[in-house]
Amino acid sequence: MLLWFPTPYPDELLYSVFARYHVRSGNTSPKMTTEELFGKRTIRSVWDLPANLNTLLSRMGSYWDGDNLIFNHTMYSYYAAFLLPKQAEQVKKSMMGNKGITIHTRIGVSASNVKTKTNLWVCSDCIKEDMDKYGETYWHRIHQAPGVFICPKHETILEETTVSTKTENQHEYVIATPFIERTRVNLDGLQKEELQLLLKIAQITESLLTNSHLQTQDNTIREKYVELLKQKGFASPNGFVKRDKLYQSFTSKFSDRCLELLQSPVLFEETNWLTMIFQKHRKSFHPIRHILVMLFLETDLDHLFNKEQYHPFGKGPWLCLNVACPNYHKPVVTSLTITRCYDTGKPVGTFRCDCGFVFSRRGPDKNSNDRYRIGTIKEYGKVWKDKLTELVNEGYSLTDISKELQTERATIKKYAAELGLKVPWKLPKIEKDNPKELLEQYEDQLAERKNKWLELQELYPEKSKTELRKMAPDVYAFLYRNDRDWLNKYSPSKKRIQPPKQRVNWDKRDKEILKMVKEVVRTWDLGAEKPTRITKTSIGKKINQLSLLEKKGDKLPKTMNYISQVEESLxxxxxxxxxxxxxxxxxxxxxxxxxxxxxxxxxxxxxxxxxxxxxxxxxxxxxxxxxxxx
Incomplete structure:
Protein backbone atom coordinates (compact mmCIF):
# COMPACT_ATOMS: atom_id res chain seq x y z
CA MET A 1 0.00 0.00 0.00
CA LEU A 2 1.07 3.55 -0.76
CA LEU A 3 1.09 5.71 2.37
CA TRP A 4 0.46 8.84 0.33
CA PHE A 5 -0.06 9.98 -3.28
CA PRO A 6 -0.14 13.50 -4.77
CA THR A 7 -3.56 14.94 -5.60
CA PRO A 8 -3.71 15.50 -9.37
CA TYR A 9 -4.13 19.08 -10.53
CA PRO A 10 -6.73 20.08 -13.18
CA ASP A 11 -5.81 18.63 -16.61
CA GLU A 12 -2.60 17.13 -15.20
CA LEU A 13 -1.13 14.10 -16.94
CA LEU A 14 -0.95 11.02 -14.71
CA TYR A 15 2.69 10.83 -15.81
CA SER A 16 3.17 14.27 -14.23
CA VAL A 17 1.60 13.08 -10.97
CA PHE A 18 4.02 10.13 -10.95
CA ALA A 19 6.92 12.55 -11.54
CA ARG A 20 5.86 14.66 -8.56
CA TYR A 21 5.58 11.52 -6.44
CA HIS A 22 9.06 10.45 -7.57
CA VAL A 23 10.63 13.77 -6.50
CA ARG A 24 8.81 14.03 -3.18
CA SER A 25 9.44 10.40 -2.22
CA GLY A 26 13.18 11.02 -2.37
CA ASN A 27 13.80 7.95 -4.52
CA THR A 28 17.19 8.00 -6.22
CA SER A 29 16.06 5.78 -9.10
CA PRO A 30 12.84 5.93 -11.17
CA LYS A 31 12.69 2.12 -10.97
CA MET A 32 12.28 2.43 -7.21
CA THR A 33 9.31 4.72 -7.83
CA THR A 34 7.88 2.28 -10.39
CA GLU A 35 8.15 -0.56 -7.90
CA GLU A 36 6.37 1.47 -5.22
CA LEU A 37 3.56 2.42 -7.61
CA PHE A 38 3.07 -0.87 -9.42
CA GLY A 39 4.80 -3.54 -7.36
CA LYS A 40 7.46 -4.27 -9.99
CA ARG A 41 10.20 -2.38 -11.80
CA THR A 42 9.48 -3.34 -15.42
CA ILE A 43 6.45 -1.07 -15.95
CA ARG A 44 7.15 1.70 -18.46
CA SER A 45 6.46 5.35 -17.65
CA VAL A 46 4.12 6.00 -20.60
CA TRP A 47 3.10 9.66 -20.73
CA ASP A 48 -0.17 9.52 -22.72
CA LEU A 49 -2.03 6.21 -22.24
CA PRO A 50 -0.54 4.32 -19.28
CA ALA A 51 -1.62 0.78 -18.36
CA ASN A 52 -1.65 -1.34 -15.16
CA LEU A 53 -4.02 1.09 -13.46
CA ASN A 54 -5.85 -1.69 -11.58
CA THR A 55 -2.56 -2.56 -9.89
CA LEU A 56 -1.94 1.11 -9.09
CA LEU A 57 -5.45 1.56 -7.63
CA SER A 58 -5.10 -1.54 -5.46
CA ARG A 59 -2.00 0.04 -3.87
CA MET A 60 -3.55 3.52 -3.54
CA GLY A 61 -6.69 2.63 -1.56
CA SER A 62 -10.44 2.93 -2.15
CA TYR A 63 -10.43 6.73 -2.26
CA TRP A 64 -9.16 6.76 -5.84
CA ASP A 65 -11.30 6.05 -8.90
CA GLY A 66 -10.09 4.45 -12.17
CA ASP A 67 -12.51 6.37 -14.45
CA ASN A 68 -11.39 9.64 -12.91
CA LEU A 69 -7.73 8.88 -13.62
CA ILE A 70 -8.40 7.69 -17.18
CA PHE A 71 -10.85 10.39 -18.32
CA ASN A 72 -9.30 13.38 -16.52
CA HIS A 73 -5.57 12.63 -16.39
CA THR A 74 -4.67 10.65 -19.54
CA MET A 75 -5.16 11.24 -23.28
CA TYR A 76 -7.92 8.59 -23.42
CA SER A 77 -10.81 11.07 -23.87
CA TYR A 78 -9.02 12.63 -26.84
CA TYR A 79 -8.66 9.39 -28.79
CA ALA A 80 -11.67 7.40 -27.55
CA ALA A 81 -14.23 9.95 -28.77
CA PHE A 82 -13.75 8.89 -32.39
CA LEU A 83 -13.21 5.17 -31.83
CA LEU A 84 -15.94 2.61 -32.43
CA PRO A 85 -17.61 1.68 -29.09
CA LYS A 86 -15.95 -1.76 -28.87
CA GLN A 87 -12.54 -0.26 -29.65
CA ALA A 88 -12.92 2.42 -26.97
CA GLU A 89 -13.96 -0.19 -24.39
CA GLN A 90 -11.03 -2.45 -25.29
CA VAL A 91 -8.56 0.42 -24.93
CA LYS A 92 -9.97 1.27 -21.51
CA LYS A 93 -9.71 -2.38 -20.42
CA SER A 94 -6.11 -2.49 -21.63
CA MET A 95 -5.29 0.61 -19.60
CA MET A 96 -6.87 -0.83 -16.48
CA GLY A 97 -5.13 -4.18 -17.08
CA ASN A 98 -1.63 -5.16 -18.12
CA LYS A 99 -2.08 -5.08 -21.92
CA GLY A 100 -0.38 -1.72 -22.44
CA ILE A 101 1.51 -2.97 -25.49
CA THR A 102 -1.76 -3.16 -27.50
CA ILE A 103 -3.11 0.31 -26.70
CA HIS A 104 -1.40 2.47 -29.33
CA THR A 105 -2.11 -0.13 -31.99
CA ARG A 106 -5.81 -0.29 -31.09
CA ILE A 107 -6.32 3.47 -31.36
CA GLY A 108 -4.41 3.60 -34.66
CA VAL A 109 -1.61 5.87 -33.45
CA SER A 110 1.12 3.39 -34.35
CA ALA A 111 0.08 3.25 -38.01
CA SER A 112 -1.15 6.84 -38.32
CA ASN A 113 0.59 9.45 -40.46
CA VAL A 114 -0.16 11.93 -37.67
CA LYS A 115 2.68 11.46 -35.23
CA THR A 116 2.67 12.38 -31.55
CA LYS A 117 4.92 15.15 -30.27
CA THR A 118 8.47 13.93 -29.66
CA ASN A 119 8.94 16.17 -26.59
CA LEU A 120 6.63 17.52 -23.89
CA TRP A 121 5.28 21.06 -24.44
CA VAL A 122 4.39 23.87 -22.04
CA CYS A 123 2.74 27.29 -21.93
CA SER A 124 4.72 30.02 -20.14
CA ASP A 125 1.53 31.75 -18.98
CA CYS A 126 0.22 28.47 -17.53
CA ILE A 127 3.52 27.99 -15.69
CA LYS A 128 3.21 31.44 -14.10
CA GLU A 129 -0.41 30.76 -13.18
CA ASP A 130 0.43 27.34 -11.69
CA MET A 131 3.25 28.81 -9.59
CA ASP A 132 0.97 31.55 -8.23
CA LYS A 133 -1.85 29.13 -7.43
CA TYR A 134 -0.11 25.88 -6.42
CA GLY A 135 3.51 26.86 -5.80
CA GLU A 136 4.62 24.41 -8.51
CA THR A 137 3.84 23.65 -12.14
CA TYR A 138 2.99 20.41 -13.95
CA TRP A 139 2.54 18.79 -17.38
CA HIS A 140 -0.83 19.78 -18.87
CA ARG A 141 -2.63 17.29 -21.14
CA ILE A 142 -3.91 19.90 -23.59
CA HIS A 143 -0.39 21.08 -24.45
CA GLN A 144 0.69 17.58 -25.53
CA ALA A 145 -2.11 16.84 -28.04
CA PRO A 146 -1.04 16.68 -31.72
CA GLY A 147 -2.11 19.76 -33.65
CA VAL A 148 -2.20 21.98 -30.56
CA PHE A 149 0.29 24.82 -31.06
CA ILE A 150 -1.55 27.50 -29.06
CA CYS A 151 -2.74 27.43 -25.45
CA PRO A 152 -6.56 27.67 -25.62
CA LYS A 153 -6.70 29.38 -22.21
CA HIS A 154 -4.15 32.16 -22.75
CA GLU A 155 -4.06 32.11 -26.59
CA THR A 156 -0.26 32.15 -26.50
CA ILE A 157 2.06 30.05 -28.64
CA LEU A 158 3.37 26.96 -26.84
CA GLU A 159 7.00 26.10 -26.11
CA GLU A 160 8.74 22.76 -26.69
CA THR A 161 10.89 21.40 -23.87
CA THR A 162 13.85 19.05 -24.09
CA VAL A 163 11.98 16.27 -22.23
CA SER A 164 11.59 13.46 -24.74
CA THR A 165 8.55 11.18 -24.99
CA LYS A 166 10.40 8.49 -26.96
CA THR A 167 10.78 4.89 -25.83
CA GLU A 168 14.35 5.28 -24.59
CA ASN A 169 13.03 7.61 -21.85
CA GLN A 170 10.12 5.41 -20.77
CA HIS A 171 11.71 4.33 -17.51
CA GLU A 172 12.06 7.89 -16.22
CA TYR A 173 9.81 10.45 -14.52
CA VAL A 174 10.76 14.03 -15.40
CA ILE A 175 9.03 16.72 -13.38
CA ALA A 176 7.91 20.03 -14.91
CA THR A 177 9.62 23.10 -13.46
CA PRO A 178 9.48 26.82 -14.32
CA PHE A 179 13.16 26.69 -15.25
CA ILE A 180 12.99 23.76 -17.66
CA GLU A 181 14.83 24.33 -20.94
CA ARG A 182 12.38 25.12 -23.73
CA THR A 183 12.03 26.79 -27.14
CA ARG A 184 9.05 28.75 -28.49
CA VAL A 185 7.35 26.95 -31.39
CA ASN A 186 7.99 28.76 -34.67
CA LEU A 187 4.71 29.85 -36.27
CA ASP A 188 6.19 32.85 -38.06
CA GLY A 189 4.77 33.46 -41.50
CA LEU A 190 1.27 32.18 -40.70
CA GLN A 191 -1.59 34.50 -41.61
CA LYS A 192 -4.10 35.72 -39.03
CA GLU A 193 -6.75 33.33 -40.39
CA GLU A 194 -4.33 30.40 -40.07
CA LEU A 195 -3.52 31.27 -36.46
CA GLN A 196 -7.25 31.53 -35.74
CA LEU A 197 -7.67 28.02 -37.17
CA LEU A 198 -4.97 26.68 -34.84
CA LEU A 199 -6.68 28.36 -31.88
CA LYS A 200 -10.04 26.78 -32.80
CA ILE A 201 -8.38 23.37 -33.02
CA ALA A 202 -6.86 23.85 -29.57
CA GLN A 203 -10.26 24.85 -28.15
CA ILE A 204 -12.01 21.80 -29.65
CA THR A 205 -9.19 19.56 -28.39
CA GLU A 206 -9.66 20.99 -24.90
CA SER A 207 -13.36 20.20 -25.10
CA LEU A 208 -12.56 16.61 -26.13
CA LEU A 209 -10.33 16.22 -23.10
CA THR A 210 -12.62 17.83 -20.53
CA ASN A 211 -16.00 16.48 -21.74
CA SER A 212 -16.30 12.75 -22.24
CA HIS A 213 -17.70 12.23 -25.73
CA LEU A 214 -18.13 8.59 -26.76
CA GLN A 215 -19.97 6.95 -29.64
CA THR A 216 -22.77 4.66 -28.50
CA GLN A 217 -23.22 2.95 -31.88
CA ASP A 218 -20.90 2.14 -34.77
CA ASN A 219 -20.50 4.82 -37.45
CA THR A 220 -22.81 7.39 -35.83
CA ILE A 221 -20.25 10.12 -36.51
CA ARG A 222 -19.86 9.02 -40.13
CA GLU A 223 -23.65 9.17 -40.56
CA LYS A 224 -23.68 12.72 -39.17
CA TYR A 225 -20.93 13.65 -41.63
CA VAL A 226 -22.91 12.33 -44.61
CA GLU A 227 -26.03 14.11 -43.37
CA LEU A 228 -24.13 17.42 -43.28
CA LEU A 229 -22.53 16.75 -46.68
CA LYS A 230 -26.02 16.37 -48.16
CA GLN A 231 -27.21 19.62 -46.58
CA LYS A 232 -24.22 21.51 -47.97
CA GLY A 233 -24.42 19.98 -51.44
CA PHE A 234 -21.30 17.80 -51.15
CA ALA A 235 -23.28 14.55 -51.38
CA SER A 236 -26.26 13.35 -53.37
CA PRO A 237 -29.55 12.44 -51.61
CA ASN A 238 -28.48 8.77 -51.52
CA GLY A 239 -25.18 9.66 -49.81
CA PHE A 240 -22.81 9.56 -52.80
CA VAL A 241 -19.99 12.03 -52.02
CA LYS A 242 -19.19 14.56 -54.76
CA ARG A 243 -15.43 14.32 -54.37
CA ASP A 244 -14.45 16.99 -56.92
CA LYS A 245 -16.57 19.62 -55.25
CA LEU A 246 -15.62 18.45 -51.74
CA TYR A 247 -11.86 18.54 -52.34
CA GLN A 248 -12.02 21.92 -54.07
CA SER A 249 -13.99 23.48 -51.22
CA PHE A 250 -11.90 21.82 -48.49
CA THR A 251 -8.56 22.97 -49.92
CA SER A 252 -9.89 26.48 -50.41
CA LYS A 253 -10.93 26.64 -46.74
CA PHE A 254 -7.65 25.28 -45.31
CA SER A 255 -4.26 26.34 -46.64
CA ASP A 256 -1.68 23.74 -47.71
CA ARG A 257 0.67 25.20 -45.11
CA CYS A 258 -1.81 24.54 -42.28
CA LEU A 259 -2.66 21.06 -43.53
CA GLU A 260 1.04 20.17 -43.66
CA LEU A 261 1.53 21.60 -40.16
CA LEU A 262 -1.37 19.45 -38.95
CA GLN A 263 0.09 16.39 -40.74
CA SER A 264 -3.08 16.07 -42.83
CA PRO A 265 -2.27 16.96 -46.46
CA VAL A 266 -5.03 16.39 -48.99
CA LEU A 267 -4.40 14.48 -52.22
CA PHE A 268 -7.16 13.65 -54.68
CA GLU A 269 -6.93 9.87 -54.51
CA GLU A 270 -8.98 6.93 -53.23
CA THR A 271 -6.67 6.18 -50.29
CA ASN A 272 -6.44 9.76 -49.03
CA TRP A 273 -7.85 10.29 -45.55
CA LEU A 274 -10.39 12.90 -46.76
CA THR A 275 -11.97 10.28 -49.04
CA MET A 276 -11.91 7.43 -46.55
CA ILE A 277 -13.20 9.33 -43.51
CA PHE A 278 -16.64 9.58 -45.14
CA GLN A 279 -16.77 5.84 -45.79
CA LYS A 280 -17.86 3.27 -43.19
CA HIS A 281 -15.35 3.48 -40.34
CA ARG A 282 -13.58 0.14 -40.31
CA LYS A 283 -10.32 1.83 -39.28
CA SER A 284 -9.41 4.63 -36.91
CA PHE A 285 -8.87 8.21 -38.04
CA HIS A 286 -6.78 10.58 -35.98
CA PRO A 287 -8.80 13.11 -33.93
CA ILE A 288 -7.07 16.04 -35.65
CA ARG A 289 -8.61 14.93 -38.96
CA HIS A 290 -12.06 14.64 -37.42
CA ILE A 291 -11.62 18.16 -36.03
CA LEU A 292 -10.73 19.47 -39.50
CA VAL A 293 -13.85 17.84 -40.95
CA MET A 294 -15.97 19.33 -38.15
CA LEU A 295 -14.65 22.82 -38.87
CA PHE A 296 -15.18 22.33 -42.59
CA LEU A 297 -18.79 21.19 -42.12
CA GLU A 298 -19.38 23.95 -39.54
CA THR A 299 -20.62 21.58 -36.85
CA ASP A 300 -19.59 20.88 -33.26
CA LEU A 301 -19.05 18.03 -30.81
CA ASP A 302 -22.53 18.34 -29.29
CA HIS A 303 -24.13 17.73 -32.66
CA LEU A 304 -21.80 14.86 -33.59
CA PHE A 305 -22.36 12.95 -30.36
CA ASN A 306 -26.06 13.69 -29.99
CA LYS A 307 -28.07 10.54 -30.59
CA GLU A 308 -30.94 12.44 -32.20
CA GLN A 309 -30.91 13.42 -35.86
CA TYR A 310 -30.28 16.99 -36.91
CA HIS A 311 -33.55 18.96 -37.11
CA PRO A 312 -32.75 22.50 -38.34
CA PHE A 313 -36.42 23.53 -37.88
CA GLY A 314 -37.21 21.41 -34.84
CA LYS A 315 -39.48 18.41 -34.77
CA GLY A 316 -42.91 18.54 -36.41
CA PRO A 317 -45.70 19.24 -36.62
CA TRP A 318 -44.99 22.89 -37.35
CA LEU A 319 -47.12 26.04 -37.06
CA CYS A 320 -49.45 27.23 -39.81
CA LEU A 321 -48.62 30.90 -40.46
CA ASN A 322 -51.63 31.70 -42.65
CA VAL A 323 -53.54 34.48 -40.83
CA ALA A 324 -56.68 33.55 -42.76
CA CYS A 325 -56.60 29.93 -41.61
CA PRO A 326 -58.66 28.78 -38.57
CA ASN A 327 -55.51 26.88 -37.45
CA TYR A 328 -53.33 30.01 -37.48
CA HIS A 329 -50.36 29.55 -35.08
CA LYS A 330 -51.38 25.96 -34.38
CA PRO A 331 -49.02 22.97 -34.95
CA VAL A 332 -50.90 21.35 -37.84
CA VAL A 333 -48.27 21.44 -40.64
CA THR A 334 -46.86 17.98 -41.30
CA SER A 335 -45.25 18.56 -44.71
CA LEU A 336 -41.69 19.93 -44.63
CA THR A 337 -39.13 19.81 -47.43
CA ILE A 338 -35.54 20.78 -46.60
CA THR A 339 -33.25 22.05 -49.37
CA ARG A 340 -29.98 24.00 -49.40
CA CYS A 341 -29.64 27.75 -49.92
CA TYR A 342 -27.56 28.37 -53.04
CA ASP A 343 -25.92 31.49 -51.59
CA THR A 344 -25.12 30.46 -48.00
CA GLY A 345 -25.34 26.66 -48.01
CA LYS A 346 -27.74 26.85 -45.03
CA PRO A 347 -30.90 24.67 -44.86
CA VAL A 348 -34.12 26.10 -46.33
CA GLY A 349 -37.42 24.67 -45.10
CA THR A 350 -40.56 24.74 -47.27
CA PHE A 351 -43.73 24.23 -45.18
CA ARG A 352 -47.07 23.16 -46.74
CA CYS A 353 -50.34 23.41 -44.78
CA ASP A 354 -53.57 21.63 -45.73
CA CYS A 355 -55.15 25.08 -46.13
CA GLY A 356 -53.00 25.52 -49.26
CA PHE A 357 -50.63 28.04 -47.69
CA VAL A 358 -46.98 27.34 -48.65
CA PHE A 359 -44.07 29.29 -47.18
CA SER A 360 -40.35 28.90 -46.67
CA ARG A 361 -37.60 30.26 -44.45
CA ARG A 362 -33.86 29.85 -44.20
CA GLY A 363 -32.60 28.02 -41.10
CA PRO A 364 -31.58 26.69 -38.84
CA ASP A 365 -34.01 28.00 -36.23
CA LYS A 366 -31.95 29.48 -33.39
CA ASN A 367 -34.72 30.18 -30.87
CA SER A 368 -38.42 29.54 -30.27
CA ASN A 369 -39.42 32.81 -31.97
CA ASP A 370 -38.00 31.65 -35.29
CA ARG A 371 -40.86 29.18 -35.78
CA TYR A 372 -43.18 32.19 -36.26
CA ARG A 373 -40.95 33.60 -39.02
CA ILE A 374 -41.79 33.56 -42.75
CA GLY A 375 -39.05 34.06 -45.31
CA THR A 376 -40.99 33.76 -48.57
CA ILE A 377 -44.66 32.98 -49.24
CA LYS A 378 -44.74 30.61 -52.22
CA GLU A 379 -48.49 29.98 -52.38
CA TYR A 380 -51.34 31.69 -50.52
CA GLY A 381 -53.85 28.92 -51.13
CA LYS A 382 -57.62 28.67 -51.36
CA VAL A 383 -58.43 29.58 -47.74
CA TRP A 384 -56.47 32.85 -47.99
CA LYS A 385 -58.01 33.76 -51.35
CA ASP A 386 -61.52 33.03 -50.05
CA LYS A 387 -60.84 35.34 -47.09
CA LEU A 388 -59.64 38.07 -49.48
CA THR A 389 -62.82 37.70 -51.55
CA GLU A 390 -64.94 37.89 -48.39
CA LEU A 391 -63.25 41.08 -47.16
CA VAL A 392 -63.57 42.79 -50.56
CA ASN A 393 -67.26 41.87 -50.84
CA GLU A 394 -67.91 43.24 -47.35
CA GLY A 395 -66.52 46.62 -48.45
CA TYR A 396 -63.27 46.72 -46.48
CA SER A 397 -60.71 49.29 -47.64
CA LEU A 398 -57.39 48.32 -49.19
CA THR A 399 -55.57 49.44 -46.03
CA ASP A 400 -57.86 47.44 -43.74
CA ILE A 401 -57.56 44.30 -45.88
CA SER A 402 -53.77 44.66 -45.90
CA LYS A 403 -53.76 44.85 -42.08
CA GLU A 404 -56.22 41.99 -41.69
CA LEU A 405 -54.25 39.62 -43.93
CA GLN A 406 -50.87 41.03 -42.84
CA THR A 407 -49.90 41.38 -46.49
CA GLU A 408 -48.54 44.24 -48.62
CA ARG A 409 -51.02 46.36 -50.57
CA ALA A 410 -49.41 45.40 -53.88
CA THR A 411 -50.03 41.72 -53.16
CA ILE A 412 -53.70 42.40 -52.33
CA LYS A 413 -54.10 44.28 -55.64
CA LYS A 414 -52.37 41.50 -57.59
CA TYR A 415 -54.61 38.72 -56.30
CA ALA A 416 -57.75 40.85 -56.45
CA ALA A 417 -57.02 41.37 -60.14
CA GLU A 418 -56.37 37.66 -60.70
CA LEU A 419 -59.60 36.68 -58.92
CA GLY A 420 -61.54 39.24 -60.95
CA LEU A 421 -62.85 41.05 -57.86
CA LYS A 422 -64.70 44.39 -58.16
CA VAL A 423 -62.83 46.94 -56.03
CA PRO A 424 -62.90 50.75 -55.75
CA TRP A 425 -59.15 51.03 -56.16
CA LYS A 426 -56.99 50.78 -59.26
CA LEU A 427 -55.86 47.26 -60.16
CA PRO A 428 -52.70 46.23 -62.06
CA LYS A 429 -53.22 45.35 -65.71
CA ILE A 430 -53.10 41.67 -66.61
CA GLU A 431 -52.80 40.91 -70.28
CA LYS A 432 -55.32 38.39 -71.56
CA ASP A 433 -52.71 36.31 -73.29
CA ASN A 434 -50.60 36.05 -70.11
CA PRO A 435 -51.64 32.78 -68.39
CA LYS A 436 -52.77 33.09 -64.81
CA GLU A 437 -50.61 30.13 -63.83
CA LEU A 438 -47.47 31.98 -64.95
CA LEU A 439 -48.05 34.70 -62.35
CA GLU A 440 -48.63 32.23 -59.54
CA GLN A 441 -45.75 29.91 -60.36
CA TYR A 442 -43.15 32.37 -61.61
CA GLU A 443 -40.89 32.06 -58.54
CA ASP A 444 -41.13 28.26 -58.60
CA GLN A 445 -40.20 28.16 -62.27
CA LEU A 446 -37.24 30.45 -61.68
CA ALA A 447 -36.04 28.35 -58.74
CA GLU A 448 -36.47 25.15 -60.75
CA ARG A 449 -34.32 26.45 -63.61
CA LYS A 450 -31.65 27.72 -61.20
CA ASN A 451 -31.53 24.26 -59.67
CA LYS A 452 -31.17 22.65 -63.11
CA TRP A 453 -28.34 25.04 -64.02
CA LEU A 454 -26.44 24.20 -60.82
CA GLU A 455 -27.04 20.46 -61.30
CA LEU A 456 -25.54 20.66 -64.79
CA GLN A 457 -22.38 22.21 -63.35
CA GLU A 458 -22.13 19.46 -60.74
CA LEU A 459 -22.54 16.75 -63.38
CA TYR A 460 -20.11 18.38 -65.83
CA PRO A 461 -17.61 20.42 -63.76
CA GLU A 462 -15.14 20.56 -66.65
CA LYS A 463 -17.53 22.24 -69.12
CA SER A 464 -17.59 25.97 -69.80
CA LYS A 465 -20.58 28.30 -69.63
CA THR A 466 -21.01 28.15 -73.41
CA GLU A 467 -20.94 24.35 -73.46
CA LEU A 468 -23.55 24.19 -70.70
CA ARG A 469 -25.69 26.69 -72.58
CA LYS A 470 -25.75 24.38 -75.62
CA MET A 471 -26.77 21.45 -73.42
CA ALA A 472 -29.75 23.30 -71.89
CA PRO A 473 -30.63 26.29 -74.12
CA ASP A 474 -34.14 26.68 -72.65
CA VAL A 475 -32.82 26.87 -69.07
CA TYR A 476 -30.13 29.35 -70.06
CA ALA A 477 -32.53 31.55 -72.03
CA PHE A 478 -35.07 31.71 -69.20
CA LEU A 479 -32.40 32.66 -66.63
CA TYR A 480 -30.81 35.16 -69.02
CA ARG A 481 -34.14 36.97 -69.48
CA ASN A 482 -35.32 36.83 -65.87
CA ASP A 483 -32.26 36.88 -63.57
CA ARG A 484 -29.12 37.71 -65.56
CA ASP A 485 -27.10 38.78 -62.50
CA TRP A 486 -27.65 35.41 -60.80
CA LEU A 487 -26.76 33.58 -64.02
CA ASN A 488 -23.45 35.45 -64.31
CA LYS A 489 -22.61 34.86 -60.65
CA TYR A 490 -23.35 31.13 -60.66
CA SER A 491 -21.75 30.13 -63.94
CA PRO A 492 -18.28 28.66 -64.55
CA SER A 493 -15.60 31.33 -64.64
CA LYS A 494 -13.80 31.93 -67.91
CA LYS A 495 -10.91 29.57 -68.37
CA ARG A 496 -7.57 30.65 -69.72
CA ILE A 497 -7.70 30.46 -73.49
CA GLN A 498 -5.43 27.76 -74.85
CA PRO A 499 -4.57 26.92 -78.44
CA PRO A 500 -7.21 24.54 -79.81
CA LYS A 501 -6.29 20.88 -79.88
CA GLN A 502 -2.87 21.57 -78.41
CA ARG A 503 -0.73 18.48 -78.79
CA VAL A 504 1.54 17.31 -75.98
CA ASN A 505 5.19 16.83 -76.83
CA TRP A 506 5.42 13.45 -75.14
CA ASP A 507 9.11 13.01 -75.87
CA LYS A 508 9.86 16.25 -74.05
CA ARG A 509 7.47 15.34 -71.24
CA ASP A 510 9.11 11.92 -70.94
CA LYS A 511 12.54 13.51 -70.48
CA GLU A 512 11.20 15.99 -67.89
CA ILE A 513 9.49 13.28 -65.84
CA LEU A 514 12.54 11.01 -66.12
CA LYS A 515 14.72 13.79 -64.67
CA MET A 516 12.30 14.22 -61.75
CA VAL A 517 12.21 10.46 -61.11
CA LYS A 518 16.01 10.13 -61.15
CA GLU A 519 16.36 13.01 -58.70
CA VAL A 520 13.80 11.61 -56.26
CA VAL A 521 15.36 8.12 -56.45
CA ARG A 522 18.83 9.61 -55.91
CA THR A 523 17.70 11.23 -52.64
CA TRP A 524 15.38 8.37 -51.63
CA ASP A 525 15.05 7.94 -47.87
CA LEU A 526 17.62 10.70 -47.30
CA GLY A 527 17.16 11.80 -43.70
CA ALA A 528 14.19 9.45 -43.21
CA GLU A 529 13.66 7.65 -39.90
CA LYS A 530 12.93 4.40 -41.72
CA PRO A 531 13.21 3.26 -45.36
CA THR A 532 10.27 3.08 -47.77
CA ARG A 533 9.91 0.72 -50.70
CA ILE A 534 10.70 2.06 -54.18
CA THR A 535 7.69 1.37 -56.45
CA LYS A 536 5.97 3.09 -59.29
CA THR A 537 3.22 4.22 -56.91
CA SER A 538 5.58 5.62 -54.25
CA ILE A 539 7.67 7.39 -56.93
CA GLY A 540 4.51 8.85 -58.50
CA LYS A 541 3.34 10.19 -55.15
CA LYS A 542 6.71 11.78 -54.35
CA ILE A 543 6.85 13.66 -57.67
CA ASN A 544 3.09 14.34 -57.53
CA GLN A 545 2.60 12.67 -60.92
CA LEU A 546 1.00 9.32 -59.96
CA SER A 547 -2.02 9.81 -62.21
CA LEU A 548 0.24 10.55 -65.20
CA LEU A 549 2.35 7.43 -64.61
CA GLU A 550 -0.72 5.22 -64.24
CA LYS A 551 -2.78 6.56 -67.14
CA LYS A 552 -0.13 7.73 -69.63
CA GLY A 553 2.74 5.37 -68.83
CA ASP A 554 2.75 4.02 -72.38
CA LYS A 555 3.65 7.51 -73.63
CA LEU A 556 6.63 7.76 -71.25
CA PRO A 557 8.88 4.85 -72.34
CA LYS A 558 12.18 6.23 -70.97
CA THR A 559 10.63 6.99 -67.58
CA MET A 560 8.83 3.66 -67.28
CA ASN A 561 11.93 1.74 -68.35
CA TYR A 562 13.99 3.48 -65.65
CA ILE A 563 11.31 2.85 -63.01
CA SER A 564 11.21 -0.86 -63.92
CA GLN A 565 14.99 -0.97 -63.31
CA VAL A 566 14.92 0.71 -59.89
CA GLU A 567 11.66 -0.75 -58.56
CA GLU A 568 12.22 -2.95 -55.53
CA SER A 569 10.80 -6.40 -55.06
CA LEU A 570 9.54 -7.22 -51.59
Missing part, protein backbone atom coordinates in the same frame (compact mmCIF):
# COMPACT_ATOMS: atom_id res chain seq x y z
CA UNK A 571 12.67 -9.26 -50.87
CA UNK A 572 15.11 -6.59 -52.05
CA UNK A 573 13.27 -3.99 -49.97
CA UNK A 574 13.46 -6.25 -46.91
CA UNK A 575 17.22 -6.63 -47.47
CA UNK A 576 17.61 -2.87 -47.67
CA UNK A 577 15.69 -2.54 -44.41
CA UNK A 578 18.11 -5.00 -42.86
CA UNK A 579 21.11 -2.95 -44.05
CA UNK A 580 19.46 0.21 -42.74
CA UNK A 581 18.97 -1.35 -39.28
CA UNK A 582 22.53 -2.74 -39.17
CA UNK A 583 23.98 0.66 -40.07
CA UNK A 584 21.90 2.30 -37.34
CA UNK A 585 23.02 -0.28 -34.77
CA UNK A 586 26.64 0.36 -35.73
CA UNK A 587 26.19 4.11 -35.26
CA UNK A 588 24.66 3.50 -31.84
CA UNK A 589 27.50 1.05 -31.04
CA UNK A 590 25.06 -1.73 -30.29
CA UNK A 591 25.74 -5.43 -30.95
CA UNK A 592 24.54 -6.87 -34.27
CA UNK A 593 22.30 -9.78 -33.22
CA UNK A 594 19.87 -11.62 -35.52
CA UNK A 595 16.79 -11.36 -33.29
CA UNK A 596 17.40 -7.64 -32.85
CA UNK A 597 17.58 -7.15 -36.63
CA UNK A 598 14.29 -8.99 -37.10
CA UNK A 599 12.64 -6.83 -34.45
CA UNK A 600 13.94 -3.42 -35.53
CA UNK A 601 13.39 -4.13 -39.24
CA UNK A 602 9.85 -5.28 -38.54
CA UNK A 603 10.37 -8.66 -40.21
CA UNK A 604 8.33 -11.76 -39.48
CA UNK A 605 9.76 -15.27 -39.20
CA UNK A 606 7.84 -16.15 -42.38
CA UNK A 607 10.16 -14.11 -44.64
CA UNK A 608 11.83 -15.90 -47.55
CA UNK A 609 14.90 -18.08 -47.08
CA UNK A 610 16.87 -15.67 -49.24
CA UNK A 611 16.29 -12.82 -46.80
CA UNK A 612 17.07 -15.10 -43.84
CA UNK A 613 20.38 -16.10 -45.45
CA UNK A 614 21.14 -12.42 -46.12
CA UNK A 615 20.65 -11.58 -42.44
CA UNK A 616 22.85 -14.48 -41.33
CA UNK A 617 25.53 -13.43 -43.82
CA UNK A 618 25.54 -9.84 -42.56
CA UNK A 619 25.78 -10.94 -38.93
CA UNK A 620 28.65 -13.29 -39.80
CA UNK A 621 30.50 -10.51 -41.67
CA UNK A 622 30.13 -8.24 -38.68
CA UNK A 623 31.41 -10.90 -36.26
CA UNK A 624 34.40 -11.66 -38.56
CA UNK A 625 35.39 -7.98 -38.74
CA UNK A 626 35.08 -7.63 -34.97
CA UNK A 627 37.33 -10.68 -34.36
CA UNK A 628 40.04 -9.22 -36.62
CA UNK A 629 39.98 -5.94 -34.68
CA UNK A 630 40.23 -7.86 -31.43
Missing amino acids: ESFQMRRVEFVIEKLKQEEQPIIEWQIYKKAGLRPTISNEVKRFISLKVTEYETVNKKHV
